[in-house]
Amino acid sequence: MGLNEWQRLSHVERAFLINSFEMDLLPGVFGDLDPAQPEPSLSELASVLLRLVDSGWMELRRYVSVVNEGREGLAYGEPVSRDHLPAVLADPASWEYPDGPSWVGALTLVETEAGRTISRMSADEMEGSSR
Numbered sequence: 001m002g003l004n005e006w007q008r009l010s011h012v013e014r015a016f017l018i019n020s021f022e023m024d025l026l027p028g029v030f031g032d033l034d035p036a037q038p039e040p041s042l043s044e045l046a047s048v049l050l051r052l053v054d055s056g057w058m059e060l061r062r063y064v065s066v067v068n069e070g071r072e073g074l075a076y077g078e079p080v081s082r083d084h085l086p087a088v089l090a091d092p093a094s095w096e097y098p099d100g101p102s103w104v105g106a107l108t109l110v111e112t113e114a115g116r117t118i119s120r121m122s123a124d125e126m127e128g129s130s131r
Contacts, residue, residue: 010048011033011034011037012033012040012044012045012048013048013052014032015029015032015033015034016029016048016049016052016058016109017052017057017058017111017115018032019032019109020052020057020058020109020110020111020115021111021115021116023076023108023109023110023111024108024109025097025098025103025106025107025108025109026060026094026095026106026107026108026109027095027096027097028109029045029109030095042089042090042092042095043090045089045095046086046089046090049085049089050085050086050089053082053085054082055114056112056114056115057111057112057114057115058109058110058111058112058115059079059080059109059110059112060079060080060085060088060107060108060109060110061076061077061078061079061080061107061108061110062076062077062080062105062106062107062108063075063076063077063103063104063105063106063108064076064077064104065104074103074104076108076110079110080107088107094107
């Protein structure tokens with residue numbers, strides 16, 4: 001996707017894409033919404049997110065606890081199935097940062113290979129956008 005296509009996305013779509021390539025928690029999207037625009041409702045956000053998931057540009061996963069070389073850490077679990085996403089996104093708690101220090105079980109946006117073609121510009125596009 002080129003710069004023109006990126007600019008044609010809505011501010012909400014861009015916010016989700018930014019958070020997916022940052023692999024941020026779902027509520028991180030609120031920090032990338034355009035403050036000059038009215039904040040969408042959770043149902044509007046869920047609708048946009050489901051379209052982006054259906055397009056194959058991103059997935060929602062939950063963090064899981066892992067132990068690697070004796071050290072505890074986090075990894076991405078399996079994608080939340082598309083069948084479960086409407087119910088998960090209808091829960092207001094899904095849109096809030098977890099209480100406490102652990103992110104285990106928290107929803108995170110993960111960019112797919114197809115999503116990378118949307119969020120990345122080629123060297124030529126980057127050169128052209130700086131002119």
